[in-house]
Amino acid sequence: MEKILSIFITLLLITILITPYLALCTDNIDVLRDEFMSVYRDIVSLAKRGVDVSKLVHELSKVLDLINKGDSESLTKAKSMLIDISTQVKIIKSRANNIILINNIIKYGIAASIISIPILFYFLFPRIYLAIWFRIRRRWIVES
């Protein structure tokens, strides 16, 4: 009887000790997941505006894997990585308008350059062709 009682008390003590730890882990996961979703939403918003976020997505993907592992070591690592990513997202968000403007300038600049090729060809090619034609034949002598 005493043996059963001692086993019961031991199990009870273990349960009491483990329960707050498990609750803490669950809380941590929930908090981390909320933070993760918040960062993910920001990244999607930036991506939809045309900002290159591939590096951040790669890092965030690692964070997700760590959160899903669920052990305390992984969660700690995930948290520190998430803070880093969150900081980077904030920086990119503040520069987003400039990045989008530069991207648009590059895009329309390329389009304008392509359109100008036939126009330049029309005006310049006959002159260049004739200049080369005369240069090649400049030593020629016209005989009657």
Place this chain on the structure above:
Amino acid sequence: MNILNDEVFAVILAIMVIGSIFSVAEVLQPRIVEPFISIGLLNEECKIGDYPGEVFIGENLTLCLLLYNYMGYPVLVQVKYKIGTNETLPTNTTPSPRPAIMIFEKLLDHNENITLLIQVPIAVNKSYVGKEIALIFELWIYDVNQDNWVYSGIWNQLYVKVLEVPIP
């Protein structure tokens, strides 16, 4: 052939104009014309074909999932593993009514594909012995506008015959 001949020059110019119009259209068109996301089911060597046809109750079956995102932005996906029958298959609009046994979660960048080696349990009771079941893999995506997981309407299934575990 004299390139400066009016006709030859006009033809060259016309080719250049048409080429530049197509090039400009390519540069200015939206990045993604037809966004899509897909899921593929592969065998344990992550190849198409040679899928298991028979499984034992309680066995952990090794399979491979192929996920591809071409939505134009990073997508958070969940693959829900369910066991069902012909009557409980998902449709293009509704998921299977069966409960999810396992959930695999991944974040995919635009134009990224991943293969995921998975082990799925054959969690059915003995009444299924000798019958055919469907291993269902539903693709869910996280909708940032709704702030919720939504069923994408895309799924994959593998039909297997259930066998009783042989007595050693």
